[in-house]
Amino acid sequence: MVWAASKLIERRWGGPAGSLSQGGPAGRSGADVPSVATTDAAKGDEPPGTKAGLSGRDEDDLTSALPVTQAAAHNTEALAESAPPNKPPASLGQSAISPDGQAPAAAAPSLKAMAPALLIGGLLALPGLAPVWMLNWGADPRVVIEANKIYVFERLYHHLDPLQFPPQFVLRFVLLSAGWLLLCRLTPADAPRRMLRAMTLAALALALIGTACGLVSLVDRAASAALLKYYWFRLSDAMVPMAAAFEAAALVAARRRFALGLDRWFWPTIITALAALHVADLAAIRPIPQAPRADKLPNYSHWRDLCDWIAASDAIAADALFLTPRQSHTFKWYAARPEVATWKELPQDAGAIVEWYRRMKEIYGTKRDDGTTKFLNWPDELPRQKIDRLAARYGFRYVVS
Secondary structure, three states: OHHHHHHHHHHHHOOOHHHHHHOOOOOOOHHHHHHHHHHHHHOOOOOOOOOOOOOOOOHHHHHHHHHHHHHHHHHHHHHHHHOOOOOOOOOHHHHHOOOOOOOOOOOOOOHHHHHHHHHHHHHHHHHHHHHHHHHOOOOOHHHHHHHHHHHHHHHOHHHHOHHHOOHHHHHHHHHHHHHHHHHHHHOOOOHHHHHHHHHHHHHHHHHHHHHHHHHHHHOOHHHHHHHHOOOOOHHHHHHHHHHHHHHHHHHHHHHHHHOOOHHHHHHHHHHHHHHHHHHHHHHHHOOOOOOOOOOOOOOHHHHHHHHHHHHHOOOOOOOOOEEOOOOOOOHHHHHOOOEOOOOOOOOOOHHHHHHHHHHHHHHHEEEOOOOOEEEOOOHHHOOHHHHHHHHHHHOOOEEOO
């Protein structure tokens, strides 16, 4: 994948090696070479290309090319004499390549110029906040606080609470971020990649803010939960791998095309090997039938057979209520029957979140010796008397265990 992306980058920004003689990055196209020759001719130097870029021509072609270049140089000098003192001449050489080899970048619009569009866009986006405000409109503040704690610390901690992230996942993300920064140092960026780098840094800044919000839980869990529920880490989860892939592809393309000796192959080999390991790992897993991650069940094929039998049964009413395993998340999909509760289907408004968690604790919760709640997964782990009591309370007639 990295190699294919590098080839695309070469085709989009690649150019002859001679274009690097002006100090520019890997990425100048051959169409810019005459402009460089014009600028050098204006300085009295030998036009580049008479030996490198025009090596395939005969002596007559070289002789006929020189007067054209010299005429262009005289035109450049005339424009320079007539131009204002502080304004560069609008010559062919000036417009094509800047002194550092980069094409002149268009000036970015000022914040003042963008203000009307930003204001209009913000006003158009405001109605999208209405459903969020309406979720907890008029709800008891104590219920909202409790719902936030359930949402962040009990149900979605693996997405929202940095203090509960697995250490190996944190280390993996830190190493990937460090690798991305190293790739940025090794590869000069054009305007699109500079924008991508800025967006990635902004995503990392949001992740750092989320980490700070997580640390607040050490002193105030309610305030921390109210802040952490906004998913501070989602953007960086996507941006950092994507940005690292683009930088790796750019580095491979640049080194393969313009570097010499060991430097030409060192980083391309390392990056291609890492990509190959990743693809090989996936290739070894994909051919083997895998149970969907949504269902944490010991025997997925038996689960599907049971659900398909229920769905096709004429003896089971379409609205018959089932008590299902807590970690089964596809019963409604396959069996087309309702269930009392499932761990996956978390409501969004505060009152429903609190009721959902109360129901999950009542059905599957049990107390540990230290007083904390432990959740069971299977109905057959529950005492028969409890199942009968739950059936009378919730009205289910069938149990899947």
